Amino acid sequence: MKIKIAFFLIILVFAVFFFYPLGYVFTKSFYFSGGFSAVFFKYMFTNPILRESITNSFILGITVTLITACLAIPLGLIISRYKFRGKGLLSGLMLLPMIMPPFVGAIGMRQMLSRFGSINLLLMKTGLLKQPVDWLGGSGFWGVVLMEVLHLYPLMFLNVSTALANIDPSLEEAGMNLGANRRRLFNTVTFPLMIPGFFAGASLVFIWAFTDLGTPLIFEYTRLVPVQIFNMVTDIGENPMGFALVVLVLLMTVTLFWVSRRFAGGEGYAMMAKGQVSRVEKDAGLAGAIPIYVFLGGVIFISVLPHISVLLTSISKEWFMTVLPSETTFKYYGLVFRHPLTVSSIRNSLFLSSISTVLDVGLGLMIAYLLARTSIKGKGLLDAFTMLPLAVPGLVLAFGYVASFSGGILDPRNNPFPLLIIAYTMRRIPYVVRAAYAGFQQTSAAFEEASQNLGATAFYTFRRITAPLISANIIAGAVLAFSFAMLEVSDSIILAMKEQFYPVTKAIYTLVGRIADGPYIASAMGILGMALLAVSLLISNKFIGKKMGELFRI
Incomplete structure (x- = not known):
């Protein structure tokens, strides 16, 4: 009975x-003049600005996905196929871009890639350029592409490397024995077998690039769907076009999520070997290791440029028309803890993230227990519900909250804290569920059965037996949920409308637009946020090890 009540409460929370917010937006997008109408969707493709924004968003998503694929596939092949010194260290360094939200890195990259930024000044100083080059492409498109690629290629790499590791090497050996060269072997055997993992990573990258709000705002590249939706939040009652744009994004992301799940769960790519043989990594040797080091080192160096640029910006006393800061100072780190806006935003984020993490752990444990330890009807539905927040962008959910809860007690215009807590909870609950579920899978149910056979209640058994056994997984999921909530971008920027309620990321965005010391304080806050996320990932990796990558797959 208690299990059924827990199941009902969880379904109610999701409902x-x-x-409800998504359904409200969907309904409003087809409602015009008192009845059903698709006029907003027609206008969406006839209005020049909206049509251009949709086109640009698709071009951006496809471009970022193709470039990340071109990076991730060679990286995955190298890491999974060859043995060389420093492989573990280099593999870890390739995940560094994950510790900084791309919109934070965009602050420093503007300094490096502007017409008279560090890159142009260095190239002109060395005589390689006579005139400065507009690396950002005028509109900022290539700046957004660069930041998205550098931030997202580790996600593609994790999915690709996992897919490659699951391929039975005997199948590739059979292809080579039949005379296939490396290129033909990859095209006809390796790539088809890794399609589920590749498509999962590509879907995640495309959705993220298509729906990212923070990075285009920093580069002032406004002709994109997320920016148009953000601009329409302020007049959501008068301009219903925002509903149609949100539905467009929602349909696209859910479709990709469904197709990806079908690929991952399909039988068309299953390997029929009776027992999979572990792969013997080929020793690269000195001659093979040199190009590997050059390639991996180049990718890592370019990927940490945003981190370096933000760090340099945060300690710059003066940085104008010079390759590096002419003077350095640490005063902006002190201002982070004295500036009224930053102090209140840190306090707000700590409060919001702490409450949402507690809710994530409570709900996540209940869901993971129902999935792993019970045979209740609807487990498949519950599992799908739990993973859906990974597919629905924060931009869509935040817009739905503003639209559906306006005028009530949860109206974010009055106090966004309740909806921010709910948004953070819903967005990060999949991480806690996956971490806890992995713990349940690794723990035998026999211990719990023995406890209950001796007269212990289910709650006592969970508190004294199960929870201690899966505590490492709980801590890992909670740490990730907390750190990602601290640095959540879309929900914070859209829902927090008054300065007194700004979380950290909204404060950073606001400071970037202020003259004088604003960008420098924002960079200092970004570095502190990066340090928080880095420590969180290290702690989580310490507790759950190789299963860490599973948390970032859809």
């Missing part, structure tokens, strides 16, 4: 705070 009210996930499906």
Whole structure:
């Protein structure tokens, strides 16, 4: 009975705070003049600005996905196929871009890639350029592409490397024995077998690039769907076009999520070997290791440029028309803890993230227990509900909250804290569920059965037996949920409308637009946020090890 009540409460939470806002937006997008109409969708493709924004968003998503694929596939092949010194260290360094939100890195990259930024000044100083080059492409498109690629290629790499590791090497050996060269072997055997993992990574990258709000705002590249949706939040009652744009994004992301799940769960790519043989990594040797080091080192160096640029910006006393800062100072780190806006935003984010993490752990444990330890009807539905927040962008959910809860007690215009807590909880609950579920899978149910056979209640058994056994997984999921909530971008920027309620990321965005010391304080806050996320990832990796990558797959 208690299990059924828990199941009902979880479904109710998802119904009210996930499906209701999305359903409200969907309904409003087809409502015009008192009846059903698709006029907003027609206008969406006839209005020049909206049509250009949609086109640019698709071009951006496709461009970022193709470039990340071109990076991730060679990286995955090298890491999974060859043995060389420093492989573990280099593999870890390739995940560094994950510790900084791309919109934070965009602050420093503007300094490096502007017409008279560090890159142009260095190239002109060495005589390689006579005139400065507009690396950002005038509109900022290539700046957004660069930041998205550098931030997202580790996600593609994780999915690709996992897919490659699951391929039975005997199948590739059979292809080579039949005379296939390396190129033909990859095209006809390796790539088809890794398609599920590749498509999962590509879907995640495309959705993220298509729906990212923070990075285009920093580069002032406004002709994109997320920026148009953000601009329409302020007049959501008068301009219903925002509903149609949100539905467009929602349909696209859910479709990709569904197709990706079908690929991952399909039988068309299953390997029929009776027992999979572990792969013997080929020793690269000195001659083979040199190009590997050059390639991996180049990718890592370019990927940490945003981190370096933000760090340099945060310690710059003066940085104008010079390759590096002419003077350095640490005063902006002190201002982070004295500036009224930053102090209140840090306090707000700590409060919001702490509450949402507690809710994530409570709900996540209940869901993971139901999935791993019970045979209740609807487990498949619950599992799908739990993973859906990974597919629905924060931009869509935040817009739905503003639209559906305006005028009520949860109106974010009055106080966004309740909806920010709910949004953070819903967005990060998949991480806690996956971490806890992995713990349940690794723990035998026999211990719990023995406890209950001796007269212990289910709650006592969970508190004294199960929870201690999966505590490492709980801590890992909670740490990730907390750190990602601290640095959540879309929900914070859209829902926090008054300065007194700004979380950290909204404060950073606001400071970037202020003259004088604004960008420098924002960079200092970005570095502190990066340090928080880095420590969180290290702690989580310490607790759950190789299963860490599973948390970032859809």
